[in-house]
Amino acid sequence: MPRTRTVERSRLVPHTIDGTTHLVLDRYTEDVPLPPRDWDRIVLTSVTAAAAVIGAASILWSTASIGSLLDIVVPLTAAAYAAALVFDLVWLSCMALEWLARYDQERAVLPRRAGYVALGIAMGAVGTHGWISGEFAIGCVAATVSGLAKVMWTVVLRHHSKPLDARTQQWVDAERAKAGGRLAMVSVRRELTRAEQAVTAEQAALSGASGLSPDGNPDRPESQQESPDSEDQPTATGPMTIADAVRTAVSSGITSPDAVLRYVRKVADANAKESSVERYLRGTRKAS
Known part of the structure; x- marks a missing residue:
């Protein structure tokens, strides 16, 4: 049996009293069938939410690792961890710009490449922290956290992107230029x-x-007196x-x-x- 939901509707019906008829509002309920679940949308939404959680965890992990590395040479601990936050925020911001350009593959190339460069720097900093701490293998494993987050977001963005055909892209570029x-x-x-x-x-x-x-003419009061209407006040x-x-x-x-x-x-x-x-x-x- 298909699933249904109750919907309240209204209609105008004639109502007569003492021979006088008016249209009055009649409210009634109706059971309408529910559409089937859109499992594709549910799965895509769940994957996007998981990618967001992974990105947040990557920021926390990289910030803790790189902040500890910078704290060795920076006297102010808060400044070290604030600077460490920059490493992951840069490539995450590049991914956000890539998302905004999902309908224009040419414009998405630059933020995509910049994101990979920023990711490599962040992973190198995390690996350096493990090497300085005497645990190079653990540092390499820790660096893969940011790499996995980047790969996850890249896959999600590719799934959300909607490339335009050549003619439509030219039309969009013309409207954008206008x-x-x-x-x-x-x-x-x-x-x-x-x-x-x-x-x-x-x-x-x-x-x-x-x-x-x-x-450019000299002021001539006498001329103005001779023809007072020659110049509007x-x-x-x-x-x-x-x-x-x-x-x-x-x-x-x-x-x-x-x-x-x-x-x-x-x-x-x-x-x-x-x-x-x-x-x-x-x-x-x-x-x-």
Whole structure:
């Protein structure tokens, strides 16, 4: 007889009282068959858990052995065992990177090779501890603990890895490159924005020092009086606050209070008060 489990379901049914019918919610239970046990998944999960336990035991064993070796020359015992922990953590970290690259065999090559190199160094350190202690054979046996843990994890990773065919891999690489390009453009646009703000501040400083308008022509109040509508008045609120404009001007090399005030009124607030700009200017100079 197949195994079943009880599931609570609901449905809308008509219900009539005094000739008026409404749809009401009716709850009921139903026995549904259970799927057969996925023994493949159970076995794979058990093997992965066993590999995790073996890896933890390998870390403890190697740390104790290499820490005892380093403790001979290091006066601080805690530092010796902390350094010993690095030996196994390196190749375990390389295996974690190999796991992340399980869908891209080309990217998994480097962490796999680096993991083998780190494993060889760790096993050599454990064997050296046994040789110094006068038990070289025991040291060799102890070194195989890390080797067995590495072999176990390599087999598990190979079983979990899902290589892609050549065309699918090229498609994935193209999508990854597209996303990487968009991410890189964020920092590039930020850099360009800073450069444009610096150029604007520099132009404002030069025009203020030479008595020229930003377009390179001398200021002519009489011309402005003759054609008052020829130039739009600046808006009261610009793209930056007064504090931001002051900091931008100072960072661009503008030191004259009058030049800073002109720049603030140009890019931030056309009605900015001189006292407010001077207060922000003093605060910016103190902070720098």
